[in-house]
Amino acid sequence: MASSATSAVYIHVIEDVISKVRDEFINNGGPDETVLSELQRIWEMKMIQAGVICGSIDRSSGKKQPTPGGPITPVHDLNVPYEGTEEYETPTADMLFPPTPLQTPVPTPLPGSTDGSMYNIPTGSSDYPTPVNDNGGNTDVKGGRPSPYMQSPSPWPNQRTPLSVDVNVAYVEGRDEVDRGTSHQPLTQDFFMTSSGKRKREDFATQYQNGGYIPQQDGAGDASSEVAKAEGSNGSHFLGRHDSATAAKSKILAHLARSSSKIPQLDGPIPDPYDDMLSTPNIYNYQGVVNEDYNVVNTPAPNDLQAATPAPVAQNDTVDDDDDEPLNEDDDDDDLDDVDQGEELNTQHLVLAQFDKVTRTKSKWKCTLKDGIMRINNKDILFNKATGEFEF
Amino acid sequence: MATFELYRRSTIGMCLTETLDEMVSNGTLSPELAIEVLVQFDKSMTEALESQVKSKVTIAGHLHTYRFCDNVWTFILQGASFKSEDFVQNVDRVKIVACDSKLLSQ
Numbered sequence: 001m002a003s004s005a006t007s008a009v010y011i012h013v014i015e016d017v018i019s020k021v022r023d024e025f026i027n028n029g030g031p032d033e034t035v036l037s038e039l040q041r042i043w044e045m046k047m048i049q050a051g052v053i054c055g056s057i058d059r060s061s062g063k064k065q066p067t068p069g070g071p072i073t074p075v076h077d078l079n080v081p082y083e084g085t086e087e088y089e090t091p092t093a094d095m096l097f098p099p100t101p102l103q104t105p106v107p108t109p110l111p112g113s114t115d116g117s118m119y120n121i122p123t124g125s126s127d128y129p130t131p132v133n134d135n136g137g138n139t140d141v142k143g144g145r146p147s148p149y150m151q152s153p154s155p156w157p158n159q160r161t162p163l164s165v166d167v168n169v170a171y172v173e174g175r176d177e178v179d180r181g182t183s184h185q186p187l188t189q190d191f192f193m194t195s196s197g198k199r200k201r202e203d204f205a206t207q208y209q210n211g212g213y214i215p216q217q218d219g220a221g222d223a224s225s226e227v228a229k230a231e232g233s234n235g236s237h238f239l240g241r242h243d244s245a246t247a248a249k250s251k252i253l254a255h256l257a258r259s260s261s262k263i264p265q266l267d268g269p270i271p272d273p274y275d276d277m278l279s280t281p282n283i284y285n286y287q288g289v290v291n292e293d294y295n296v297v298n299t300p301a302p303n304d305l306q307a308a309t310p311a312p313v314a315q316n317d318t319v320d321d322d323d324d325e326p327l328n329e330d331d332d333d334d335d336l337d338d339v340d341q342g343e344e345l346n347t348q349h350l351v352l353a354q355f356d357k358v359t360r361t362k363s364k365w366k367c368t369l370k371d372g373i374m375r376i377n378n379k380d381i382l383f384n385k386a387t388g389e390f391e392f
Numbered sequence: 393m394a395t396f397e398l399y400r401r402s403t404i405g406m407c408l409t410e411t412l413d414e415m416v417s418n419g420t421l422s423p424e425l426a427i428e429v430l431v432q433f434d435k436s437m438t439e440a441l442e443s444q445v446k447s448k449v450t451i452a453g454h455l456h457t458y459r460f461c462d463n464v465w466t467f468i469l470q471g472a473s474f475k476s477e478d479f480v481q482n483v484d485r486v487k488i489v490a491c492d493s494k495l496l497s498q
Binding site for chain 2: 009016024035038046350353354365369375382383384389390391392
């Protein structure tokens with residue numbers, strides 16, 4: 001039970017606070033006086049329950065409601081807003097951790113083949129519309145592409161694609177891969193195409209240009225993609241189901257490339273590989289260009305790779321830290337935690353004060369404190385001055 | 393004027409914080425106003441401790457841990473005794489948190 005002295009001080013403090021905030025409550029359009037009174041009432045009630053003031057209401061002279069129980073509920077309410085109806089419901093994982101959004105950037109399947117590499121094609125022109133659309137449905141579109149000699153970055157998502165069946169995808173066997181690859185297209189598509197999921201050629205360009213960037217986290221495999229492009233450009237007339245799939249991938253890659261081209265390039269100018277490719281019908285030239293393109297292509301990818309790698313690296317670090325932590329984390333456990341485990345405010349004896357001076361001589365510490373509140377042995381004690389001598 | 397939010401951790405401070413939190417979550421009180429109340433509590437509490445309390449206490453014990461960070465001393469004592477002219481209290485473990493008194497007067 002609180003001493004009368006401390007109780008009196010506390011009551012004085014309460015009244016002082018209430019009177020000083022009364023203006024705020026009333027004048028500035030705040031809540032009324034009634035709210036203020038309610039505040040005071042609840043505050044005093046809690047204090048009485050904690051046993052620190054001898055309220056005029058003699059309900060709890062000997063009763064000390066464990067304050068840990070008190071704070072738990074409001075804190076719990078505050079922190080768990082959804083607990084309204086089912087207070088004791090164990091929050092499910094879904095509740096606690098909202099399902100991760102579809103943010104996993106195109107998780108390059110990379111069956112080790114060029115399919116994955118196709119994603120890394122950095123097209124020189126940024127207008128490359130979202131190739132994502134080509135899940136095989138746009139075969140016709142792709143096939144109908146004008147010759148790849150187009151110089152202007154017109155929106156033609158499928159141009160690169162109608163190609164290189166040979167390189168990238170086998171008809172039957174590769175279809176699975178293609179499907180896998182295409183399966184990712186919707187993801188990329190979601191990223192690229194801000195508006196509708198439907199792929200419309202007309203929309204591609206605009207959307208793509210707005211589409212921004214996809215964090216590319218798969219490795220760069222540009223060669224095949226470049227070749228694919230080349231072949232695609234050559235075989236623009238060539239239509240085929242597999243081509244569409246391949247085309248789709250090419251588009252995606254091109255798209256990614258385009259998007260990646262927006263990434264500030266730090267290692268030199270981007271020679272516009274697309275134009276180079278267009279201008280040189282020869283595959284070998286393409287390959288030569290491709291070599292150049294490697295530099296270009298790789299540029300964005302490494303950025304992404306660099307961006308991506310820290311994550312796993314960090315994870316690795318944490319894994320390593322987990323191994324290290326157990327070595328250190330028990331340092332204080334034995335000494336201190338056993339005492340306070342499961343016990344909170346009541347038994348955590350606490351002194352809150354201001355210090356004037358703290359000195360040490362060898363292992364002897366001395367301090368002078370002032371204006372302190374002590375909570376020890378379930379009692380509140382106030383002091384104006386305190387001196388401490390501790391032996392370390 | 394800066395205040396020591398230190399005293400909010402006391403019983404009276406925690407009661408006030410809880411009350412305010414309840415009222416804010418009810419929507420009865422705006423968060424800004426709640427913060428103003430807490431700041432006023434800091435001031436009132438500090439002033440009351442200076443003016444209304446006149447007791448002196450002696451603390452002795454084994455210093456288990458000391459920490460000085462951000463101008464705040466934190467001591468953890470074991471086997472501590474608190475003596476005043478009125479009473480003697482012994483505890484097996486106590487934490488002392490002390491802010492620099494000079495900061496308020498600056």
